[in-house]
């Protein structure tokens with residue numbers, strides 16, 4: 001059910017039926033009295049809308065600006081520019097394995113997180129930060145007090161839709177990540193962004209994963225095993241660390257797979273080559289040192305070393321200096 005406020009429903013009823021606010025309030029009150037407090041004011045307004053033959057939900061599916069999204073809307077169509085794109089994560093619940101991917105889009109009115117579940121994550125192939133996209137058949141849900149658009153198998157993503165332009169205001173935040181100074185980071189931060197200089201880069205570490213589920217594959221004698229898929233021919237995944245300094249403090253950051261690729265600006269093939277030819281990575285390190293980078297993620301306490309680390313889920317190696325200056329001015 002779409003969560004319209006009383007005012008929104010009332011507006012719709014007045015517009016479609018021509019009754020006055022006073023008359024509507026009166027009918028709502030009677031309905032509530034009649035049902036002896038078993039119904040909310042909004043609920044009563046919905047009933048009256050029905051009695052008057054007013055469909056309070058019409059015209060609110062279909063194409064819509066991001067700031068008009070309401071939880072419960074279905075078959076929503078939006079057009080926006082991708083502001084931030086995150087990795088697809090796999091997870092396991094009692095009902096089995098799942099996948100989820102997300103990104104933020106913005107238009108001139110606002111910004112929303114788009115979440116893709118399971119096979120809908122396939123629709124994220126080819127998306128890039130900065131792309132203009134049209135989404136069809138999304139459904140809006142509330143999450144942590146914010147409205148998100150969720151995509152399932154019936155949803156569609158069109159890249160560079162013909163005839164659509166999007167003007168995102170300069171002061172629109174890229175995501176709902178909170179910008180913090182490194183010295184301000186706390187163990188509980190799960191959606192923060194830092195901006196700093198790369199001061200140290202460590203060699204990537206490689207490990208075997210199951211090609212089907214992406215989970216760690218363990219060696220037993222000369223074969224590799226996945227808990228779920230038994231004996232497998234493993235693929236390689238990787239993780240790398242870098243130290244970032246923003247003038248207040250330094251922090252060790254942890255970059256897995258796609259984030260590591262974005263961080264060094266090289267594809268998976270190059271990464272896999274460094275596994276065999278370690279010395280080639282030295283050049284990469286030298287290039288990275290002193291570079292400015294913007295990293296988003298969650299803070300994790302490494303209990304073994306008693307230090308905070310940033311588990312990175314978004315990398316921007318080319319932060320826009322004008323946007324950063326504007327942010328300092330408004331901070």
Ligand SMILES: [Zn+2]
Pocket residue numbers: 210211212213214215226227228229230
């Ligand atoms: Zn597996």
